[in-house]
Amino acid sequence: MKKTKRKVAAFLLAVGMSLTSIPMSAYAQEVQEPSNQEQESQEVVQEEKEEQAESVEEQETVEFQGENPESNQTITSMDLDGNVTEVVIEDGTVDSYAAEKARIGGGQIVNFNTGSGGVTEYIEEGTNTSGYTHGSYGADAAYLGTSGGKVRFMLSGVIGLVDANKVQVVSAAAAQSVSYYAVTGGRLIHYITINVNKSSYASVLDNGAAPSYLSEGTKYYSYDGHYFYPESAFQQMLEDYKNGNRSRSVNASAPYYNYYQYLPFRSTTNYGSDLNAMINARVTASSKMRDLGNSFINAQNTYGINALLAVGVAANESAWGSSWIAQNKNNLFGLNAIDTSPGQSADYFASPTQCVNEFTETFLSKGYMNPQDWRYFGGFLGNKASGVNVKYASDPYWGEKAANVAWSLDKANGNRDAGKYTIGVKDTLSNQHTDLNVRQERSASATKVYSTGTQSSHAFILLEQNPTSGFYKIQSDPVLNGSRSGIHSGSGRYDFTNMYAYVSSDYITKVSIGNGDSGNSNSGNGNSGGNNGGTSVDPVSVPEALKNVISYSAHVQDIGWQDAVSNGVMAGTNGRNLPMEAIKIQTSGVAGLGVKYSTHTRDLGWLEYVSDGSVGGTTGQAKPIEAIKIELTGEKAADYDIYYRVHVQNFGWLDWADNGTAAGSQGYAYHIEAIQIAVLPKWSSAPGKTDTPFQVKSVDLQYRAHVSEIGWQEYVGNGTLAGTVGKNLPVEALQIAVKNAGNLGIKYSAHVRDIGWQDYVKDGQTAGTTGRALSVEALKIQLTGSAAANYDIYYRTHVQNLGWLDWAKNGAASGSAGYAYHVESLQIIIMPKGSAAPGKTANAFQEKGIEIQYQSHVQDIGWQNWVKNGELSGTTGQAKAIEAMHISLVNATAGGNIEYRAHVQDIGWQGWVKNGAQTGTTGRALPMEAVNIRLTGALSEKYDIYYRTHCRDFGWLGWAKNGESAGSEGYAKNIEAIEIKLVKKGEQGPSGGGTAFKKK
Incomplete structure (x- = not known):
């Protein structure tokens, strides 16, 4: 939501960081510390920016669907699947007695939803930057006491000061709802309250794969999204915030950063022409986003704005192209739609494509990405501390919602984007405010191209895994001039190859290690030797005694057998689209240690294991290898681990597999192009990420739910959520079908309140009831047809009062019976027979004792x-x-x-x-x-x-x-x-x- 008008306070440039452990020379050179003359000059520039800000209306709006938004008093919420729903704005004021009682002590929150007009202005502590938020999008903040007569708080990463008469201090224990995080199915889910007087959560957002230090079944609290505290440590969290540290969080030394929320826009998606189909699968026939995928890709390639992230913004801003402003003005991003008259003031565009180009070129590439623009706080979605969210939206979770859409699309289409880039962050604590210089070259004396500003959690794309001479090569946020010596403010056209710069590694925390090529970096050191060809990657660091313990050679299309390479070196090619067709692997130097391996070869499937230098795969048949499994053998195998990863067509480098697990892909017809294999002493750390070494293309499964008060939802794909979470709305019926799967069918039965188990229906027919207000309480699903022997079907349900239950399989019951609890949402996944379950399976069905x-x-x-x-x-x-x-x-x-x-x-x-x-x-x-x-x-x-x-x-x-x-x-x-x-x-x-x- 946008503000109608912003009051911009005088900007004070301040470096609010500790000098502890930072070399003074580096600090003086790499942190922007202006002289008096420079300070005066910058104040003049800042005054000009403030005048510009006063004359420019905010470029962000609330989403309105249906009628002209001038008459609506609504905001929007979002679910895990990126669905945008209108919510009527309600006064969330807590009664005065409860508010007063909260001041006595204990864990306290700040309530921003006090019915005072929605938008609340504040000043960021440490930078004196003016900010604003809307309590109807996120009601609660952490209460940190008072300062100078103002209430001190943390919300969406920012520590701010707000007038006491604009908010309430409320006991967290007395609130009916407080925003929190939980792990569900391996994902980190953020539950956001907009009214602390209600027990429901308006927005439920996917933050990506949950880090290993967080457990299912536990509520975690965080008001910056980076450090997490269990429910029992709520008060300790507030004390840490007050003290400027996170020492009592569960991840004090490893801050978490939502990948898509902090991935800079100056990146590219792995999705190309298929983005069209991805969008069309999510929108209605009348949506203004329909058939717009190529426009987003073209804009990405011209103006340097990641197409998947731009789609996320558009989906959130326009309710997937269905809002009134989108429908009537082709305006997908709420551009110039102000709160007082959004429908009237919103810009009109001749076509949705023109709107996409205006957003990516003018608003982002020339505006929010440009450090000389008053709206620049980092070139990523971000939150209220940093990123585009700071000035684009009064919704404190605007950036997280756009990221949620990106997660949803990526999950539904093979997880091809997440984790591609290496991301580094400046200032991981909200009270750190370093103004970091960005240099033309790797030197503290090199030309300063621009500086970041003082915002905390400023994210960069690191174009190399390890710094050289104390500097990281980064992708530039602004458009640069031809010599990379300064900003070219007059152009929005971006060149990924030539627009890069450098920052001191002393100030950077690496928060995400990329699994593919980051931007246009060439992180390798040339060819790995012999006739391997292509772009190599850095070898794995192995102990000297194990340098030659294993060697392997790839047979590559158009090349034949390459020279053998040793432990940790790349075999095959990278960047030439040449399939590997066979491999030979053998060990040496350790008596009692051998190796065996099996390849998944196109048209042949998994072949029998071969061992110790024999040919795995085929030669002379033009049949590429698509996946591989490798195991150590012999009496010494227990002393070592074998790790391996593969570079797959259209996926790039996948994560590391180990000790017989599959690496590669199945069902996509994507070939392996390169491989790295490393033998390390037992219990050594893996060479890199191990989350996703193997990608399986599932059957084209489609299903939808009929939900109370909503009706039939749109069809969703394999593994996607159908129904709702956090709204207490029963699923009343469902339809399930498989598409283009040969002789494979599906049947399913619903257990319905007051009816019990219904007879099975099949292939898209309706299970459950409609028009009778009878909720589904459980379901059973089975595959049919001769091809059913090749697959397992898994499904799980989110049940009233029970939450997400575990995964059921192949006809077993999922849900509950005897409790009169309704199913609120469900997920269904079809996987190749024998695949690991998508999550826990022990508690899929709860039946009240017969x-x-x-x-x-x-x-x-x-x-x-x-x-x-x-x-x-x-x-x-x-x-x-x-x-x-x-x-x-x-x-x-x-x-x-x-x-x-x-x-x-x-x-x-x-x-x-x-x-x-x-x-x-x-x-x-x-x-x-x-x-x-x-x-x-x-x-x-x-x-x-x-x-x-x-x-x-x-x-x-x-x-x-x-x-x-x-x-x-x-x-x-x-x-x-x-x-x-x-x-x-x-x-x-x-x-x-x-x-x-x-x-x-």
């Missing part, structure tokens, strides 16, 4: 009360016969019935009845003498039913089971009491009592 209840009609007494689960029904010691019974099950959701019959005096065996119906007689004084009880259907597969009778003159007989007779026949001995128990299959049943049935 119970058996029964009542007896007793001579001279009549119907007794119901009893259950082995309790006695009837009487003992009173010589009173049971004449009739009802038997039924409670919470029986597995499918099937309970059936029973009685042997009655003068009648004999009656017919079977079931599920609470009467057996025996009433009003005829005819005693029951024996019973049979049994389960049917799925119930009989999960449970055994035991029962025993107390008979006249016999007393308690033994236990009968699963339809056997209990009691007597031919003796005229009536049943006086009965006990019935359910026991899960495989568990010990009741014992004792001898014979269960006597027959004369």
Whole structure:
């Protein structure tokens, strides 16, 4: 959301950083510390910028869908899948008593949603930069006390000071909701509250793969998104913020940075023409973003703005091209749409493509990317501390939402972009404010091209993994002149090859190590030797004694067998699009150590293992290798680990695999072009990231959910979330289908409230109900057809009051039964048979314990009360016969019935009845003498039913089971009491009592 008008306070250039551990000479040369004359000059420039800011309306707006936005009082929220939803703005003011009580002590938050008009201005502590936020997009901030009569807070990475009459200080414990992070399915999810008086979370955002130090099942708190504190350490978090450190966070020495949120715009996506299909899969037929992928790619290649990130901004700003401003003005980015009159003031464009070009060239490349522009706080999405988010949006999580869209698109299309670049950050703490010089060359005396500004968490693309002469080569944020000696402010055209610069490595923390070529760097040292050709990569550092422990040679199309290379060196080619067709690997120098390997070869699949220098793959058949598995063998294998990674067509370098795990891809028909193999002593650190060594293309699966109050959502793809999270809206129906998968089909069944398990439907038909307000509580999904033997289908559900359950597989139940809890969202993934599960599988279905209840009609007494689960029904010691019974099950959701019959005096065996119906007689004084009880259907597969009778003159007989007779026949001995128990299959049943049935 934009502000209507900004009041820009005088800017004070201040270097607010500690000199501890920084060489004074480096500090003096690399941190911008102006002389008095320079200070005066910069103040004049800053005054000009402030005047410009006063005359320029903010370029950010709230998303409005449907009617002209002038009449709406709404904001937008976003879910994990990047879906944008309108939310009515509500006053989140906490009652005065609760607010006053919060000031007594304890963990406290600052409530920005106080109904004071939405936008709240503040001053950043340490820089005196003016900022603004909107409490209806993010209500809570960390309370850090007061300073100079103002409330001190941290929100979205910024430490600021705000007038006390514009906010409230509230007890965190008393708030119904406080924003937090949690790990779900290996992803780090951010739950954002817009109203601390409500227990719901308006936006739920994916921050990427969760770091290993965070665990599922724990809430974590963070108001900068970089350092995390468990729920028990909320107060310690506030104290750390006040003290300017993060010493009690779980990752004090390893700050986390959301990759897409801090990836500079000066980068490129691995997606090309396929971006069109990716967008079209997410939008409606009338969307202004439809068929716009090529426009984003062309703008990226011309103006240097990453197409995937630009799509993320457009999706958030225009609700995927469906907002009123997008529909009526072709304005996808809310350009010049101010709060007081967004529909009227928003710029009009002749076409969506023209809007994309204006945004990427004028607003970003010439504006937000230019350190001479008043809006520059770093060239990445960022948050309220740094990046485009600082001045573009009053939504403190605007940058994170655009990043969420990028994550969503990348996950749905093979994770081809995430982690491509190496990212470094200046000032990882919010109270650090270094103004760092960016140089023309690797020297503190080289020409200063520009300086970063004092914002913390300023991100760079590092064009090399390791600094040389104390400087990192970086991709430049601004457009540079031909000599790279200064900024070319008059042009928005960007040249990735020639627009680079250098920064001192003393001030940089590397937060993401790239798995592909970063920008246009050539991080290698030429060819690795012989006839390998192409661009090499740096060898792995291995102990001197192991330099030659392993050697390997690649057979490459158009080249043939290359010379063998040794431990850690690249074989194959990189940058020439030449497939590897075969490989030979052998060990030497360590007695008792061998190697075996298997290749996945096009058209042939996984081949048998070969070993110790034999050919893996094929030659002379033009069949590329697509994946590989390598293992050490022999008695010395336990002393070493073998690591390997491959460079794959269209993917680039994947992560490292080890000790027999697959590396490469399957299902894409992408060939391996190069490989690195390293043998290291056991327990050595891996040479690099190990998250994603193998990419599997799944079946084209499509599914959608019918959600209460929403209706049918758009179809989503394999593994994507359908439904909602954090809105307490039940899924009422679903449709699932597979596309272009040959002889592969799908069937599925829903367990529906008040109905139970429905019959299976198949291939896009509707399971569940619509128009009846009956929620789905669980589901079962199975693959069908002859090709089903090649795949496993996994699925999991997010259930009311239970959250995400574990993954179910191949027809097992997912969800709950017996609790009346509805399913809120679901994910479904089809994977090649035998693939590892996408997550935990132990707790996919929660069923409230099934119970058996029964009542007896007793001579001279009549119907007794119901009893259950082995309790006695009837009487003992009173010589009173049971004449009739009802038997039924409670919470029986597995499918099937309970059936029973009685042997009655003068009648004999009656017919079977079931599920609470009467057996025996009433009003005829005819005693029951024996019973049979049994389960049917799925119930009989999960449970055994035991029962025993107390008979006249016999007393308690033994236990009968699963339809056997209990009691007597031919003796005229009536049943006086009965006990019935359910026991899960495989568990010990009741014992004792001898014979269960006597027959004369």
